Amino acid sequence: MIAKNYLEMLQRKSVIREMAEASAKAAAEIGAENVFDYTLGNPSVPAPPKFTEIMVELLTKKDPVALHGYSPSLGIREVKEAVAQSLNKRFGMSYKGTHIFMTNGAAGALAHALRCVVEKGDEVITFAPFFPEYVPYVTGAGGVLKVVPADTNSFQINFDELEKMLNPKVMAILINTPNNPSGMVYATETIKKLAEILKQKERKYGHDIYIISDEPYREIIFAGVDSPYISRYYDKTLSCYSYSKSLSLPGERIGYVAVNPACRDAETMVAMCGQISRGIGHNCPASIIQLAVSGMLYDTSDLSVYEANKNILYKELTRLGFSCVEPGGTFYIFPRALEEDAVAFCKKAVKYHLYLVPGNSFGVEGYFRMSYCISTEKVKRSIQAFEQLVKEYH
Amino acid sequence: MIAKNYLEMLQRKSVIREMAEASAKAAAEIGAENVFDYTLGNPSVPAPPKFTEIMVELLTKKDPVALHGYSPSLGIREVKEAVAQSLNKRFGMSYKGTHIFMTNGAAGALAHALRCVVEKGDEVITFAPFFPEYVPYVTGAGGVLKVVPADTNSFQINFDELEKMLNPKVMAILINTPNNPSGMVYATETIKKLAEILKQKERKYGHDIYIISDEPYREIIFAGVDSPYISRYYDKTLSCYSYSKSLSLPGERIGYVAVNPACRDAETMVAMCGQISRGIGHNCPASIIQLAVSGMLYDTSDLSVYEANKNILYKELTRLGFSCVEPGGTFYIFPRALEEDAVAFCKKAVKYHLYLVPGNSFGVEGYFRMSYCISTEKVKRSIQAFEQLVKEYH
Numbered sequence: 001m002i003a004k005n006y007l008e009m010l011q012r013k014s015v016i017r018e019m020a021e022a023s024a025k026a027a028a029e030i031g032a033e034n035v036f037d038y039t040l041g042n043p044s045v046p047a048p049p050k051f052t053e054i055m056v057e058l059l060t061k062k063d064p065v066a067l068h069g070y071s072p073s074l075g076i077r078e079v080k081e082a083v084a085q086s087l088n089k090r091f092g093m094s095y096k097g098t099h100i101f102m103t104n105g106a107a108g109a110l111a112h113a114l115r116c117v118v119e120k121g122d123e124v125i126t127f128a129p130f131f132p133e134y135v136p137y138v139t140g141a142g143g144v145l146k147v148v149p150a151d152t153n154s155f156q157i158n159f160d161e162l163e164k165m166l167n168p169k170v171m172a173i174l175i176n177t178p179n180n181p182s183g184m185v186y187a188t189e190t191i192k193k194l195a196e197i198l199k200q201k202e203r204k205y206g207h208d209i210y211i212i213s214d215e216p217y218r219e220i221i222f223a224g225v226d227s228p229y230i231s232r233y234y235d236k237t238l239s240c241y242s243y244s245k246s247l248s249l250p251g252e253r254i255g256y257v258a259v260n261p262a263c264r265d266a267e268t269m270v271a272m273c274g275q276i277s278r279g280i281g282h283n284c285p286a287s288i289i290q291l292a293v294s295g296m297l298y299d300t301s302d303l304s305v306y307e308a309n310k311n312i313l314y315k316e317l318t319r320l321g322f323s324c325v326e327p328g329g330t331f332y333i334f335p336r337a338l339e340e341d342a343v344a345f346c347k348k349a350v351k352y353h354l355y356l357v358p359g360n361s362f363g364v365e366g367y368f369r370m371s372y373c374i375s376t377e378k379v380k381r382s383i384q385a386f387e388q389l390v391k392e393y394h
Numbered sequence: 395m396i397a398k399n400y401l402e403m404l405q406r407k408s409v410i411r412e413m414a415e416a417s418a419k420a421a422a423e424i425g426a427e428n429v430f431d432y433t434l435g436n437p438s439v440p441a442p443p444k445f446t447e448i449m450v451e452l453l454t455k456k457d458p459v460a461l462h463g464y465s466p467s468l469g470i471r472e473v474k475e476a477v478a479q480s481l482n483k484r485f486g487m488s489y490k491g492t493h494i495f496m497t498n499g500a501a502g503a504l505a506h507a508l509r510c511v512v513e514k515g516d517e518v519i520t521f522a523p524f525f526p527e528y529v530p531y532v533t534g535a536g537g538v539l540k541v542v543p544a545d546t547n548s549f550q551i552n553f554d555e556l557e558k559m560l561n562p563k564v565m566a567i568l569i570n571t572p573n574n575p576s577g578m579v580y581a582t583e584t585i586k587k588l589a590e591i592l593k594q595k596e597r598k599y600g601h602d603i604y605i606i607s608d609e610p611y612r613e614i615i616f617a618g619v620d621s622p623y624i625s626r627y628y629d630k631t632l633s634c635y636s637y638s639k640s641l642s643l644p645g646e647r648i649g650y651v652a653v654n655p656a657c658r659d660a661e662t663m664v665a666m667c668g669q670i671s672r673g674i675g676h677n678c679p680a681s682i683i684q685l686a687v688s689g690m691l692y693d694t695s696d697l698s699v700y701e702a703n704k705n706i707l708y709k710e711l712t713r714l715g716f717s718c719v720e721p722g723g724t725f726y727i728f729p730r731a732l733e734e735d736a737v738a739f740c741k742k743a744v745k746y747h748l749y750l751v752p753g754n755s756f757g758v759e760g761y762f763r764m765s766y767c768i769s770t771e772k773v774k775r776s777i778q779a780f781e782q783l784v785k786e787y788h
Contacts, residue, residue, distance in 0.1 A: 002663055003513050009669040010662070046458040055453050064440040070644045104498065104677060111675025119397050133672060140673025250464045251681030268404070269396055275403040278527060279534025280674040281505025283498060286683055287645030 023355035036382040038370035043248040071284040075102025086297035091229035104253040109240035114141035128363030155184035178217040181369035183327020195234040219246035225328035235262035309372040352385035417749035430776040432764040437642040465678040469496025480691035485623035498647040503634035508535035522757035549578035572611040575763035577721020613640035619722035629656035703766040746779035
């Protein structure tokens with residue numbers, strides 16, 4: 001009698017995963033250098049050498065019983081305080097260590113943040129295009145995910161549609177900026193307007209509405225782009241961060257929830273995260289990884305390759321007639337497909353060894369996502385393949 | 395509107411945690427050397443030096459992009475295969491890598507194993523004395539935990555009471571041997587009898603019943619003790635393991651679920667664990683920690699101090715008139731308190747700087763738990779404190 005709901009989830013295969021598997025299969029057959037794999041968001045630049053240095057120092061200098069001992073259930077105190085300080089310095093906030101809950105990356109952060117403010121049947125609103133894992137994250141927390149259709153002209157927020165969908169059951173707004181898959185960064189004006197609307201609705205409904213801000217791409221911002229720190233513009237914000245992308249450590253599962261000190265019961269919410277952990281078996285990220293990242297809170301990997309790739313792709317795809325909004329950050333771009341059926345389009349692209357992901361699973365039909373965390377040399381070579389693909393449509 | 399259920403959990407403080415905090419406070423006041431802290435199960439012996447060596451080698455020799463990249467969602471393939479092989483060699487099993495799901499320690503393993511076989515309202519039976527975290531683990535998975543009263547003569551299974559409590563709603567039996575808090579190891583005869591009863595009930599009820607075997611203390615077995623590998627005696631077993639105790643790595647959060655290949659849909663169950671992860675934000679233990687432990691699957695820390703401590707405590711406590719069952723493994727002992735109210739007893743013990751945990755939270759009144767993962771020298775010095783405590787009762 002195995003649990004039916006998970007068995008059913010298993011039968012609905014992830015489109016991203018399927019395309020990635022097809023790409024890996026092709027790489028095995030014709031050589032990885034001949035395959036343009038734009039499917040996965042796995043950072044392509046190494047972690048900073050400083051990470052290795054700190055890890056080796058911890059391993060060789062620190063008492064192993066203390067080093068590998070249990071982390072306190074909310075995270076290691078000194079690490080939490082260092083994270084708070086770094087956010088205060090960089091974004092003018094006033095976090096204390098007690099506002100920080102250390103997690104296994106952004107997935108762990110979202111699992112806790114959602115359970116903090118969502119109870120069974122509550123609604124959570126997000127904006128298309130959105131990361132498909134939001135469905136299991138919100139459902140797993142007992143909530144119902146509602147998706148505001150995309151404003152495909154700008155990939156900012158479609159406020160008219162948002163206003164229609166807001167209702168007293170909405171307890172949280174889940175936003176992701178810089179955005180996977182569009183690469184778009186919400187402007188300060190967008191955030192201010194969102195905050196204003198939510199404050200109005202709070203008064204009207206007589207209950208708090210939280211912003212859960214999913215920020216793994218926060219450090220990947222391109223030149224001249226306005227990238228506001230969400231929590232500065234809306235008090236009831238739970239910021240969910242991961243070092244996966246900024247430090248190229250996706251496998252080491254390290255991130256946090258930062259609860260805005262102005263939230264009612266902010267420190268209590270962090271303590272609640274410790275209780276949430278007990279039920280879901282999370283129980284802290286690895287101690288040594290917590291300690292290591294706390295020594296490099298102002299560092300990033302060399303992220304410049306992503307902007308170089310974006311510049312090439314945006315220019316060349318536009319030249320080839322693709323309609324797309326220029327990304328302000330991340331390593332994603334989300335152009336319009338050359339036919340209405342993006343799945344059919346992505347299948348045609350495979351002929352030219354281009355592996356793209358149809359936008360349907362991100363809540364927008366007729367678009368496709370490219371993850372350009374690959375070498376710039378390969379991005380350049382892929383343009384010819386796009387040229388051939390475009391010819392098919394003329 | 396923060397989630398009420400977690401807020402309520404927060405108000406029910408853990409007794410273990412409270413005693414540990416009192417002990418830490420006393421240590422700060424009168425010096426740690428004067429406090430006999432028997433509260434926490436934090437290993438007191440270092441991880442093997444080999445762990446440090448492997449970690450440093452991985453960090454300095456391996457390509458960082460590959461090393462720190464995303465783990466596949468079920469765990470790193472080579473790691474899973476190595477774990478399967480080690481279990482096959484040691485316990486005569488026939489696992490493949492596809493029967494192993496890598497987790498953040500035993501807590502992560504139990505969270506997945508329970509969700510695999512328990513749906514909302516299903517019953518899970520465990521045996522007193524039991525680890526108090528089983529309550530949030532089972533409740534979090536949607537199940538209802540039912541506790542079979544202890545057989546305090548042996549701390550083996552009270553089969554008469556088990557038979558009374560079995561009913562068609564029971565989907566899983568959650569066992570923990572070697573046991574926290576009793577230190578008792580289930581004998582082969584106990585397991586065989588349990589397996590026989592469950593097979594009978596499966597036929598009667600017309601559905602599978604799983605054993606979820608929580609085994610973090612599996613490698614801490616004392617001389618001459620029979621310690622069967624549970625899954626060998628019952629096909630429908632999900633073994634939940636952690637390296638926290640055997641390798642003294644509790645903070646690094648590494649363990650696994652091993653599904654017996656004879657389970658119906660064994661590999662599907664492992665794949666389901668990947669789906670369960672999506673909803674709870676688990677998403678794999680740290681890649682580097684997976685790789686490191688896979689190089690030392692036949693190693694343990696020097697665990698001999700635990701047996702040395704057990705020998706002293708069992709002999710001395712018995713001499714002082716305490717009634718207790720001799721532990722067969724772990725670093726716990728669970729003697730009878732000198733008065734019916736174990737909480738009052740543990741409070742009196744504090745006068746002599748003895749920090750003990752009342753048995754109530756483990757489901758047995760009138761007993762107390764001691765975690766003797768402390769230095770043998772300190773165990774010896776604590777005997778005098780016990781002598782003074784005993785005098786109060788004469």
